[in-house]
Amino acid sequence: xxxxxxxxxxxxxxxxxxxxxxxxxxxxxxxxxxxxxxxxxxxxxxxxxxxxxxxxxxxxxxxxxxxxxxxxxxxxxxxxxxxxxxxxxxxxxxxxxxxxxxxxxxxxxxxxxxxxxxxxxxxxxxxxxxxxxxxxxxxxxxxxxxxxxxxxxxxxxxxxxxx
Numbered sequence: 001x002x003x004x005x006x007x008x009x010x011x012x013x014x015x016x017x018x019x020x021x022x023x024x025x026x027x028x029x030x031x032x033x034x035x036x037x038x039x040x041x042x043x044x045x046x047x048x049x050x051x052x053x054x055x056x057x058x059x060x061x062x063x064x065x066x067x068x069x070x071x072x073x074x075x076x077x078x079x080x081x082x083x084x085x086x087x088x089x090x091x092x093x094x095x096x097x098x099x100x101x102x103x104x105x106x107x108x109x110x111x112x113x114x115x116x117x118x119x120x121x122x123x124x125x126x127x128x129x130x131x132x133x134x135x136x137x138x139x140x141x142x143x144x145x146x147x148x149x150x151x152x153x154x155x156x157x158x159x160x161x162x163x
Contacts, residue, residue, distance in 0.1 A: 037066060045079050046123060046160040047098050062086040075100045081162060087143065094162040100129065120158040130154060 037057070042049035049068045056067040065082040079098045097118065104114035118135045121127030135158065138151035
């Protein structure tokens, strides 16, 4: 008989033992992965990510991405971690991009437009929010080869290096 193809009780017990060990290892790996996503990865973000956040893992074309979404006050936040994207500078590794959105109010005395902003700066200093329109204009200019020094700095300072 070929190895592992018999009907011997010993073989069956060994196969069950092996299957149980594989299943246990898979559970352990899944738990470690969830701990990494819930606790360790957010610790490298440029902004505090609360424990009650929604986590979305994505496998994009050419890179991996994890989004963290939560609300605080009148803003909805998204901290997006991603590996190096296909058009990123050669020296850029995994990084964070953080956005916040405040819904608009259509009419009345407190009417306002929707606000969408991107967090830029350097850890501990010059941290500010810029409009998503300015951010996208800088991306378009970079892709067209016409980015100004300020636009390049904005993009560099809005991609927070993951530590």
